[in-house]
Amino acid sequence: MSRRVDVLIFPGFQLLDAAGPVAAFEAARGYELHVISAAGGPVRSSSGVSWLAEGIPRGDRDTLLVSGGEGVDAATLDEALVKLLRRASRKWGRVSSVCSGSLLLAAGGLLDGRTATTHWSRTAQFERQFPQVQLQPERIFVHDGPIWTSAGVTAGIDLALAIIGHDLGPDAARAVAQELVVYYRRPGGQSQFSALLSMQGDRNRFEALLDHVRKNLAQRHNVEDMAAQACMSPRHFARAFHEETGYTPAKAVERLRVEAARSALEIPGASVQRIAVECGFGDPERMRRSFIRLLGVPPSTLRRAAPRN
Missing domain, CATH: 3.40.50.880 (Class I glutamine amidotransferase (GATase) domain)
Known part of the structure; x- marks a missing residue:
């Protein structure tokens, strides 16, 4: 019907x-x-x-x-x-x-x-x-x-x-x-001012790389791997990335992971352990430390604050 x-x-x-x-x-x-x-x-x-x-x-x-x-x-x-x-x-x-x-x-x-x-x-x-x-x-x-x-x-x-x-x-x-031909999905917890958008500089040199990281958060993303994706040496990549985005590669990856995990926490019944793994933290404790570092609160606080539907 x-x-x-x-x-x-x-x-x-x-x-x-x-x-x-x-x-x-x-x-x-x-x-x-x-x-x-x-x-x-x-x-x-x-x-x-x-x-x-x-x-x-x-x-x-x-x-x-x-x-x-x-x-x-x-x-x-x-x-x-x-x-x-x-x-x-x-x-x-x-x-x-x-x-x-x-x-x-x-x-x-x-x-x-x-x-x-x-x-x-x-x-x-x-x-x-x-x-x-x-x-x-x-x-x-x-x-x-x-x-x-x-x-x-x-x-x-x-x-x-x-x-x-x-x-x-x-x-x-x-x-x-x-x-x-749109993304599924930008969850409701995602900011209108997303981490991905905030890291896109005027030249957009690393737009494709950041999109790749966002879509594959569970994978390892160290400087060497990201530099290879960008076809640059690790040293030159790290310097150019910071100049373009305002973040080190590690901080950029962490921000994308926290944003994705923050959104996932609003899904009723979602496992914190699974979210931590799928977003690339490895375990809930590492995710908790990143949340406190970037958001000032642990995941449990955001989960309690989410609207109950």
């Missing part, structure tokens, strides 16, 4: 906020997709491209996904739309948002007392307007009970993949990621 997803748009919505998740749900072949708006009819996006929307559906539905975009500030002042969102938790079994769409959910009171995320550029505004929400601005997406929120723009695809994995299983989500 297909699950219905209603994608809510408004004047000035961001096209990719809506189109990315729509493409993911379409590829999953287990969803009935509808684009809706408060009044129905053509809705102009911030790019100038218009989408034809249906009106608000009657009866109970499965999933609501609220787009973000430049028009979100005006949308939060639309009393009819905010009133609709206040009733959303009763009408839809699951409510989600992409990018700054979380501001609309917050305006409707759906995020009160909950953990959520939003586009990084909206962090100050969000915290000022909605202090009752536990904002985690670095997160790619957050799942707190029936509410799902994601960070900016393309993070909506990550959100959709996570929902597909939740509904249909990880194999289905992985197949969708392969069809869309």
Whole structure:
């Protein structure tokens, strides 16, 4: 049986906020997709491209996904739309948002007392307007009970993949990621400001190498091995790598491992021993020391702080 997803748009919505998740749900072949708006009819996006929307559906539905975009500030002042969102938790079994769409959910009171995320550029505004929400601005997406929120723009695809994995299983989500030619998966604990991005310098000389390390964290990555990958002598590689990224090769590998392990810890029931091995630490004690060194807290603290779904 297909699950219905209603994608809510408004004047000035961001096209990719809506189109990315729509493409993911379409590829999953287990969803009935509808684009809706408060009044129905053509809705102009911030790019100038218009989408034809249906009106608000009657009866109970499965999933609501609220787009973000430049028009979100005006949308939060639309009393009819905010009133609709206040009733959303009763009408839809699951409510989600992409990018700054979380501001609309917050305006409707759906995020009160909950953990959520939003586009990084909206962090100050969000915290000022909605202090009752536990904002985690670095997160790619957050799942707190029936509410799902994601960070900016393309993070909506990550959100959709996570929902597909939740509904249909990880194999289905992985197949969708392969069809869309995107990574499966950037887990929800990953920062919008990822370790990989922070180490990519202006010249991007080591982008392929860092991507290789990230995809093969369980392998050994010493200076000699990484230098060989980069076709450089170990001495020249170590100097050039530090100049380009700001990190020694060892520190860069450690940061990538900690980021991956931090994300994996949010998976319910995941074995700490297995995470330590798969992320290349070898054992939980080495992983604990790296977490304290880079994050200031042990893995156990982050696991306890993760939302219980």
